Amino acid sequence: MKMNFLELHPSLGPNSVFEDAVVSKMAKIKEACERSYGLMIGICGEEQGNFSYCNKKLRDSIGENGFELLADGWNFWFSMIDPGEVLAVKAQVHNIFMNPDTKIPLVLSYHITNCNGDRMYLRHEICFHQVDGRRIAINYWHDVTEKERIERHLKRSGPGDGAPASNQGPLNISSREEEVLRLIANGFSSKEIADILFISNHTAISHRKNLIEKFQVRNTAHLVKKAADFICLEPFL
Incomplete structure (x- = not known):
């Protein structure tokens, strides 16, 4: 039997369909993600294009159109990245999704401008996990904007x-x-x-x-x- 994961939480994508055996584990993962008030988290499957879940912190950080990440996937996320950085980010994200056996997390750092016009510097980790035979990618974003400002000032002065x-x-x-x-x-x-x-x-x-x-x-x-x-x-x- 399959269950639409949207029944568990409205912050899930429209294609979040899982086997019954996976639902319980994913529900616990989702619950832990929602309790994370300082960490932005998004989950997607092996298909690079779609996100099946994003927590409240991530939606709030994106701004007024936070749910568009679930509708438009990576294309929406890439659209927020600085033009001078987006091509390198795209290439590395594409490469890791093309390597099904990777066990080493991908760690990226880049700038985005969110839907409210706020500029942020993010550290982005992509970690792959197996959940009852399904391979999922968990994305963790850390806002390191203030750290960047401090270090830039120290370097210049x-x-x-x-x-x-x-x-x-x-x-x-x-x-x-x-x-x-x-x-x-x-x-x-x-x-x-x-x-x-x-x-x-x-x-x-x-x-x-x-x-x-x-x-x-x-x-x-x-x-x-x-x-x-x-x-x-x-x-x-």
């Missing part, structure tokens, strides 16, 4: 090794170069960057070389380290 020199002016980094920089920070090769951004491999290599020259560093590792002082750059993994 502190005398540490990573702080930029006081007489050094702002670098002219285009939005495309920032996209490339974020992908480099997450370990993507020039070919992978070219595929993600729909540019030629030659163009991706040129962007990498230009960034190394602009930041006056010798290699990619130094580029990522130094760039973190100029833009909010934190590796997703």
Whole structure:
């Protein structure tokens, strides 16, 4: 017998249908998620497109259209992510859903602007679990906006090794170069960057070389380290 999970809670997606044996376990998981007042939680199946559940904290954080996550799935979520970060996030989310045997959680960090126009910096963990033979992905979002503000201030005002020199002016980094920089920070090769951004491999290599020259560093590792002082750059993994 199958049961529509909407009967258990209105915060579930319209396609949340489970076998009887799964309903009890999922109900307990849902109850624990609803008691989490500080953690945003969303659950989806192996199908990358749909969410079957999101807790109140997540809906409230999304804003006035919080239930749209259940209706439109990942496409709605991706629409809130900053343009300079969304392609890298999409690529990594897609990759983990294409790997059915993964046991290592995916950890991402990125910015969103919610439906109320509020900007947030999130740490996003995707963990896969088996529930009576069904593979589900539990998404945990941590709001680390305040942490980012504090650390950015410390980087810009502190005398540490990573702080930029006081007489050094702002670098002219285009939005495309920032996209490339974020992908480099997450370990993507020039070919992978070219595929993600729909540019030629030659163009991706040129962007990498230009960034190394602009930041006056010798290699990619130094580029990522130094760039973190100029833009909010934190590796997703």
